[in-house]
Amino acid sequence: MAVTLTFTEFKLEEPEDENSTDYDYMNSSGSMMFACMDEQNVAVGFQPVLYSLIFLLGVVGNGLMITVLLRCRRLLRITEIYLLHLAVADLLLLMTFPFYVVEYVTGWLFGEMLCKLMGLVKCLNLLCGSFLLACIGFDRYLAIVHAIPSMRNRRPRTVHITCSILWLVCLGLSLPNVAFLTVKEERANASRFSCFYYHLELHAHNWLLTNRVFDHVCFFLSLAIMSYCYTAVVVTLRRSQKSQTKQGAIRLALLLTLVFCFCWLPYNITLLIQTLVDLEVIKYKRCESYVLLQTALDLTNGLGYSHSCLNPFLYAFVGVKFRNELNRLLLELGCSPVCLPFNRNQGHSRPSTSDGATNLSSIM
Numbered sequence: 001m002a003v004t005l006t007f008t009e010f011k012l013e014e015p016e017d018e019n020s021t022d023y024d025y026m027n028s029s030g031s032m033m034f035a036c037m038d039e040q041n042v043a044v045g046f047q048p049v050l051y052s053l054i055f056l057l058g059v060v061g062n063g064l065m066i067t068v069l070l071r072c073r074r075l076l077r078i079t080e081i082y083l084l085h086l087a088v089a090d091l092l093l094l095m096t097f098p099f100y101v102v103e104y105v106t107g108w109l110f111g112e113m114l115c116k117l118m119g120l121v122k123c124l125n126l127l128c129g130s131f132l133l134a135c136i137g138f139d140r141y142l143a144i145v146h147a148i149p150s151m152r153n154r155r156p157r158t159v160h161i162t163c164s165i166l167w168l169v170c171l172g173l174s175l176p177n178v179a180f181l182t183v184k185e186e187r188a189n190a191s192r193f194s195c196f197y198y199h200l201e202l203h204a205h206n207w208l209l210t211n212r213v214f215d216h217v218c219f220f221l222s223l224a225i226m227s228y229c230y231t232a233v234v235v236t237l238r239r240s241q242k243s244q245t246k247q248g249a250i251r252l253a254l255l256l257t258l259v260f261c262f263c264w265l266p267y268n269i270t271l272l273i274q275t276l277v278d279l280e281v282i283k284y285k286r287c288e289s290y291v292l293l294q295t296a297l298d299l300t301n302g303l304g305y306s307h308s309c310l311n312p313f314l315y316a317f318v319g320v321k322f323r324n325e326l327n328r329l330l331l332e333l334g335c336s337p338v339c340l341p342f343n344r345n346q347g348h349s350r351p352s353t354s355d356g357a358t359n360l361s362s363i364m
Contacts, residue, residue: 047101047298050302051100055101057309058094061312062091062308065087066091071329076156078139079136079140081159082139082159086136086315089125090309092125093122093126099118103194107189107193108193109193115183118195120175120178124167124174126215127218128170130218135162136315137225137257139159140229140230140253141229141232141233144237173214176207180208182195182196182198184196205278209278209279215271216268216271219268223260233253234250234254256314259307259310263304266300266303266304267304270297
């Protein structure tokens with residue numbers, strides 16, 4: 001379903017105060033932000049609740065995922081190594097949520113060092129998480145579409161090296177955040193502080209726009225890789241003979257791509273509009289338009305972050321092997337067999353991308 005967003009272009013009247021040294025954007029969006037501070041953003045009260053819920057679900061899900069995978073770390077299949085790195089990235093991202101929840105409620109209270117550290121961790125793990133999802137899709141592509149020729153490229157050592165390089169590249173792309181993030185009084189309320197890209201003024205604004213470009217490239221590149229790889233997987237599986245297993249694997253491949261797109265595409269579209277506003281390609285002077293865009297950014301950003309607590313369910317919990325290991329873990333922790341979440345219908349589970357090349361290649 002196509003959604004058309006229409007913005008009316010206006011000429012923005014800049015403030016005449018030439019002595020102001022505050023730097024929010026120093027362009028149309030910054031002036032509009034200052035002029036519309038009193039307008040109500042409906043997402044402000046909603047965000048702390050949403051982020052707290054995502055934090056709780058994500059910590060439990062990714063924590064269980066890491067625990068189960070580490071219990072059988074010597075027997076991990078190739079995709080499960082990627083899953084382990086993905087769970088670590090998601091968990092580190094979720095660890096920043098309590099700081100931002102407090103900031104939404106009371107302003108930033110944790111000093112400049114934690115401001116820089118949290119910004120670095122958030123950017124690092126957002127980039128790394130998206131690229132790891134693309135790696136998982138590419139691994140499924142190699143395992144199913146090119147099962148025999150690609151076996152040498154799918155050794156555990158190669159995967160660990162690939163993940164290490166990926167972490168280093170994403171760290172390099174995220175490090176400039178440390179230079180530009182700083183704590184400053186809010187313009188509308190001098191008693192509150194915010195953690196944002198204030199340091200070095202114009203350079204900070206340029207880095208903010210560059211960072212958005214990285215976000216867009218990261219998302220659309222990962223989405224393109226996943227779409228191509230899972231499309232090739234679906235085409236290959238449709239040519240196979242085992243129809244029941246084939247249909248389950250096809251549904252799962254489609255689900256992974258659609259959920260990733262559903263969670264992050266609205267935010268990237270909204271962020272692209274915000275970037276066009278900052279570059280003055282789109283101009284407006286009505287506060288209603290500004291508040292609408294900020295509300296959309298907040299809501300779609302929360303939707304995107306929710307993907308970090310969905311990953312364990314999408315990539316691991318649907319796998320038979322993972323569910324069996326989780327049941328064993330819960331039994332060791334004293335859980336009754338009656339209350340085990342995956343104790344029923346274990347023999348009728350659909351295939352998972354975490355079920356290695358052996359199960360999936362048997363479809364061929």
